[in-house]
Amino acid sequence: xxxxxxxxRKLSLLLGEIAGVDAESLSDRSSPATLPEWDSMAxxxxxxxxxxxxxxxxxxxxxxxxxxxxxxxxxxxxxAPQS
Amino acid sequence: xxxxxxxxxxxxxLSRWRAISANPAGLRPLRIGITASYTIEPVLPALGCxxxxxxxxxxxxxAPFNQIYQSLVDPRSALREAPLxxxxxxxxxxxxxxxxxxxxxxxxxxxxEAARAASRTEIVRLSAAVARYAQxxxxxxxxxxxxxxxxxxxxxxxxxxxxxxxxxxxxxxxxLWQSLASTSVVTLDVESAVSQFGATHAYDDRMWHVSRHPxxxxxxxxxAYWICRTITPLFVAPAKVIVLDLDNTLWGGVIGEDGIGGIxxxxxxxxxxxxxxxxxxxxxxxxxxxxxxxxxxxxxxxFEVFDKHSAMRIxxxxxxxxxxxxxxxxxxxxxxxxxxxxGIDSMVFIDDSPTECEEVRHVHPQVTVVQAPADPALAVxxxxxxxALDRVMLTSEDRARAEQYRVEHERKAAEPSxxxxxxxxxxxxxxxxxxxxxxxxxxxxxxxxxxxxQKTNQFNLTTIRRTEPxxxxxxxxxxxxxxVLTASDRFGDYGLVGACIVHTSERVAIDTFLLSCRIxxxxxxxxxxxxxxxxxxxxxxxxxxxxxxxxxxxxxVREFLPSHGFSLTPDGSWVRPISPExxxxxxxxxxxxxxx
Numbered sequence: 001x002x003x004x005x006x007x008x009r010k011l012s013l014l015l016g017e018i019a020g021v022d023a024e025s026l027s028d029r030s031s032p033a034t035l036p037e038w039d040s041m042a043x044x045x046x047x048x049x050x051x052x053x054x055x056x057x058x059x060x061x062x063x064x065x066x067x068x069x070x071x072x073x074x075x076x077x078x079x080a081p082q083s
Numbered sequence: 084x085x086x087x088x089x090x091x092x093x094x095x096x097l098s099r100w101r102a103i104s105a106n107p108a109g110l111r112p113l114r115i116g117i118t119a120s121y122t123i124e125p126v127l128p129a130l131g132c133x134x135x136x137x138x139x140x141x142x143x144x145x146a147p148f149n150q151i152y153q154s155l156v157d158p159r160s161a162l163r164e165a166p167l168x169x170x171x172x173x174x175x176x177x178x179x180x181x182x183x184x185x186x187x188x189x190x191x192x193x194x195x196e197a198a199r200a201a202s203r204t205e206i207v208r209l210s211a212a213v214a215r216y217a218q219x220x221x222x223x224x225x226x227x228x229x230x231x232x233x234x235x236x237x238x239x240x241x242x243x244x245x246x247x248x249x250x251x252x253x254x255x256x257x258x259l260w261q262s263l264a265s266t267s268v269v270t271l272d273v274e275s276a277v278s279q280f281g282a283t284h285a286y287d288d289r290m291w292h293v294s295r296h297p298x299x300x301x302x303x304x305x306x307a308y309w310i311c312r313t314i315t316p317l318f319v320a321p322a323k324v325i326v327l328d329l330d331n332t333l334w335g336g337v338i339g340e341d342g343i344g345g346i347x348x349x350x351x352x353x354x355x356x357x358x359x360x361x362x363x364x365x366x367x368x369x370x371x372x373x374x375x376x377x378x379x380x381x382x383x384x385x386f387e388v389f390d391k392h393s394a395m396r397i398x399x400x401x402x403x404x405x406x407x408x409x410x411x412x413x414x415x416x417x418x419x420x421x422x423x424x425x426g427i428d429s430m431v432f433i434d435d436s437p438t439e440c441e442e443v444r445h446v447h448p449q450v451t452v453v454q455a456p457a458d459p460a461l462a463v464x465x466x467x468x469x470x471a472l473d474r475v476m477l478t479s480e481d482r483a484r485a486e487q488y489r490v491e492h493e494r495k496a497a498e499p500s501x502x503x504x505x506x507x508x509x510x511x512x513x514x515x516x517x518x519x520x521x522x523x524x525x526x527x528x529x530x531x532x533x534x535x536x537q538k539t540n541q542f543n544l545t546t547i548r549r550t551e552p553x554x555x556x557x558x559x560x561x562x563x564x565x566x567v568l569t570a571s572d573r574f575g576d577y578g579l580v581g582a583c584i585v586h587t588s589e590r591v592a593i594d595t596f597l598l599s600c601r602i603x604x605x606x607x608x609x610x611x612x613x614x615x616x617x618x619x620x621x622x623x624x625x626x627x628x629x630x631x632x633x634x635x636x637x638x639x640v641r642e643f644l645p646s647h648g649f650s651l652t653p654d655g656s657w658v659r660p661i662s663p664e665x666x667x668x669x670x671x672x673x674x675x676x677x678x679x
Contacts, residue, residue: 017098040294041124047293048125048300049093060289 008073014053015069018045028070046072056080086136089304091129096304100128103135110140113318116162116170118146118154120178122296129307137315137470148295149178151209155216163219169314170220171271172213173227175297176255180205187246188236195246199254206255210262217268221552223317225269225310228256230277233286233297267551269313269475276309277302312473322451322471323425324403325367326416328434329378329385332455333361333397338384349394356459361396363463370474371481373403373423373488377415377432382407403488412439413446423488424600431471480531480578490575491601497574512605512670515572519607520674521581521614524567528579529554532567535582535597540636542608543597544629544643547584562588564618568611570602577602583615585627591619591661592628596643603639606668612647613666614673620661629657 008028015030016023019037032038038046047063050056050072056079058066066072087099103110113134117123124145131141144165146154151174154160162170177184183205186198210226217224235241235248242249256274263270277285280302287299298306330337334357335347347353368374374397378385385407389399404422406415412434420427428449434440435455444452451471456462466472474481497514499507524532533551540546549557557563568581580602584595593615598608619627629644648665649657 014094017094020097020101044125044290044294044296045093045097045128048303049097051300052092053094058289060292063289063293 007077008069010053011050011069011073011076014049015042015046018042018049026069028073029068031068033067050076054080087132089129089301089308091132091304093300096129096132099135100131103131103140107135107140109138110135111138111318112168113139113141114144114166114168115141115314116144116146116165116167117173118151118162118170119173120149120151120175121173122148122294123173125290125294125296125300126298126303126307126310129304130310133308133311134315137311137319139315139318151179152212155212162216167220168222169317170216170222170224171227171310171314172216172224173271173273174209174229176202176206176229176252177232177297179209180255184232184248184251187248187251190244190246192245198246199251202251202255203258206258207262210259213268214263214266217266221550223267223269223314225271225314225317226259226263227271227273228259230273230285231282233282233288269317271310271313273306273309276306280305312470313475315470316473316475320429321474322372322431322469323429324373324375324419324423324431325364325472326375326377326419326430326432327364328412328436328439328455329376329380329388329407331435332433333357334388334392335459338388339380343387343392346388346392348388348392353459354394356462358394358396360459360462360466363466365396365401367466367472368401368485369482371484372472373425373485374401375403375419375423376405376407377412377419377434378405378407379409379412380407400489401485403485403492411442411446413443416443416447416450431469433466476530480534483576483578486575487578487601494572494574509670515574515605515670517570517572517605517607517671518674519568519570519610519614519671521566521568521611521618524554524558524565524582528567529558531579532565532582535579535599536595539597539599540634541600541639542603542643543595543634543637544593544640545595545632546634546637547595547632549595557584562586563594566611566615566618568598568607570607581607581611583611585615585619587619587622590628591622591624591626592630592656596629596640600639606671608643609647609666610668610671610673613663613668616661616663616666622661624661626658627661629659630655631657 012023012026019042021037047058054076127143134141144161146162154162180202183198183202186194213226229252237244241247285302286297290296335353348357404419406418427447431451432443433453433455440452440454456465499511530551533549533554536549557565564585566583567579569579570577580599582597586592586594644657649659652658
């Protein structure tokens with residue numbers, strides 16, 4: 001089982017590639033509100049990419065309540081503990 | 084960078100698209116306008132990547148979500164104001180006819196009829212807006228048809244009930260198709276894209292509720308790929324020739340070892356898979372793709388199969404050229420390219436042997452090399468998945484091309500050698516029984532005239548290139564006369580092989596005079612000029628002017644003016660009497676003297 005640090009790192013790299021930002025600049029508190037590149041289109045791609053990369057399914061309600069990168073990490077860990 | 088497939092991850096596609104946008108060197112810019120009844124943006128990075136693999140750099144102008152009519156009709160809309168190379172219109176009946184589709188599920192007979200009528204009205208309105216937009220835009224337009232919906236309210240009852248959504252959708256597709264048939268709008272077949280992918284997996288309602296994008300992440304990539312395959316042939320010339328291996332490609336087994344009775348080719352089992360592949364290849368030939376053979380075999384063994392095997396679908400006469408010998412396949416491909424006068428980059432090579440494929444790929448990186456699958460049942464799908472063969476608009480010349488090349492082959496065989504005495508040449512021309520017809524182009528020939536002005540380099544006085552809309556404009560302008568020439572001889576049709584454009588206001592001047600190279604050397608240019616001059620005698624001028632603009636390629640046309648009674652004037656232009664005296668061509672029958 002991986003530490004939450006390495007999961008957050010993986011998600012930062014993924015969001016970095018999707019939104020076109022430096023992964024180093026991201027933290028668990030990064031969110032669409034703090035990051036202009038994390039717009040609604042990046043959010044759709046991010047959700048699709050999380051499903052592809054981690055093999056988890058995201059419900060509509062969950063998709064609407066993913067507020068920060070920390071939220072995403074917690075949520076992925078619950079769904080796929082081995083991540 | 085290796086080409087991406089629809090299996091690429093979202094992460095890969097987005098990184099690649101960012102890299103392409105940052106460094107687009109070598110790609111041809113393509114400005115695409117899109118208006119859709121739903122959020123289309125999620126598919127654009129994948130579309131951009133797939134187009135880049137075909138040499139195109141897409142930039143997108145996306146009209147506001149679900150404002151199709153406004154963006155097509157309003158002269159100040161983003162689409163109407165932007166300079167575009169292409170416009171794509173994507174509407175779904177779920178979005179355009181949503182209330183009517185819901186009304187259907189009430190099952191009340193009166194509301195069913197009202198709902199069906201309202202849906203039809205909506206689609207007539209859509210196609211009218213698309214047709215009007217297409218008339219005003221000088222660039223191509225592509226309009227999506229209607230895919231099966233994610234599900235129907237009636238479920239298994241849907242197909243049997245008069246409120247059927249599926250039936251209504253089929254009717255609306257026919258209506259759209261009929262309304263756009265007389266326009267130049269290309270249909271984007273989203274219906275087939277969804278059906279082939281499977282509607283169950285194509286839609287993702289979560290995406291709809293979150294962002295008004297109806298499709299799943301995986302189908303979004305397929306849709307992007309489908310759009311790419313539909314629009315690329317409008318900007319990148321499709322492949323013209325398929326070069327085929329024989330043993331274990333066109334039939335199972337090795338003819339030199341197994342003999343005509345031992346190869347797999349017939350009505351059942353493996354043999355029927357090869358027959359199906361041959362039929363699919365003939366369908367390509369009908370679209371204008373030439374079929375050729377490059378095989379390491381004894382020519383006699385190979386042709387025994389073409390001529391005598393009862394299950395062969397591809398016959399000797401279907402082949403435009405062949406190289407059956409023991410040379411390297413790359414050499415055979417070079418020879419075929421020279422014989423057919425077709426660029427190496429317009430060739431697709433299909434062979435089951437990885438070694439042969441590698442050899443050709445190594446020598447000719449411009450050739451599209453496709454390894455035939457070990458299982459012949461997969462060969463038809465492989466063929467249809469080759470994007471270089473995609474075509475979305477066929478001129479009648481395209482449809483007849485393969486036959487014309489075959490006829491040309493026979494003509495060449497009958498032709499006397501270049502150093503034959505003039506008497507023999509004269510007898511040959513006489514024996515051709517040439518017939519030409521000169522007239523104004525019909526509306527479906529405008530594309531061919533534009534194509535000729537763009538492609539003809541050798542026998543072309545001025546090499547002035549024109550697009551189809553430009554030809555259109557000349558046809559409706561009384562100051563211009565446009566003529567086309569069609570020809571045939573005892574071997575068959577040449578098709579529409581000549582065009583002449585004359586400006587008739589102020590002074591009468593030949594603006595364009597060109598002939599396709601396949602008709603040269605037969606005196607047809609003289610018959611063409613004589614017929615055009617007879618038509619121009621009504622204009623009221625005694626003389627006709629002409630200009631020669633020399634290029635590096637038009638040497639064959641340089642003697643044309645002086646040898647046809649034109650004399651050079653001090654200002655560098657040429658002039659001759661308008662009456663067609665001394666322009667006789669007794670070996671050519673002119674079928675249509677009145678070109679008006």
